Amino acid sequence: MSYAYLFKYIIIGDTGVGKSCLLLQFTDKRFQPVHDLTIGVEFGARMITIDSKPIKLQIWDTAGQESFRSITRSYYRGAAGALLVYDITRRETFNHLASWLEDARQHANANMTIMLIGNKCDLAHRRAVSTEEGEQFAKEHGLIFMEASAKTAQNVEEAFIKTAATIYKKIQEGVFDVSNESYGIKVGYGGIPGPSGGRDGNIAQSGGCCS
DSSP states (O other), X not given: OOOSEXXXXXXXXSTTSSHHHHHHHHHHSOOOSSOOOOOSEEXXXXXXXXXXXXXXXXXXXXXXXXXXXXXXXXXXXXXXXXXXXXXXXXXXXXXXHHHHHHHHHHHSOTTOEEEEEEEOGGGGGGOOSOHHHHHHHHHHHTOEEEEOOTTTXXXXXXXXXXXXXXXXXXXXXXXXXXXXXXXXXXXXTTOOOOSOOOOOTTOOSOOOSOO
């Protein structure tokens, strides 16, 4: 299927926060409760629509273990968007966000769009990180923020699409040189930037699902 643009994403965060489950829910609309640890990187893709334009998301799901960190770093280059994921029931995964963000800022292009996701909000009764803390971290670091659940699919679609909408808006504003594929954007058929238009109707207007 032809596309106007292709956006490359990377999913980062600690082991066990649900990165692979988020990707599977978005691409296949299913939840796999038992998932092998990602070794290196896994890959998924899906077509979406932003401003009536078909956009292909090419998504790289990375291993969270420290031993794979050097491999992960090589995937920051050439990514237009990143989903930085923590588990709202595990405080340490939130505490490690600054380290992941430092890696992203160091190895990715300065205009990469980063969406912070507090995953597993279906387990709100076991919450260890408040919604307000997630919002505050995102605000301090210039990130978009949502809480989501890979299990129930709540806000999963919205997180991927809202990230794409932000990238698309940057293209419309001339932030990216779309002829340079190192920004993680590839122009397909009909992808010539035009006047800024409205956003896709599926985009969520609010962040948290557990507020």
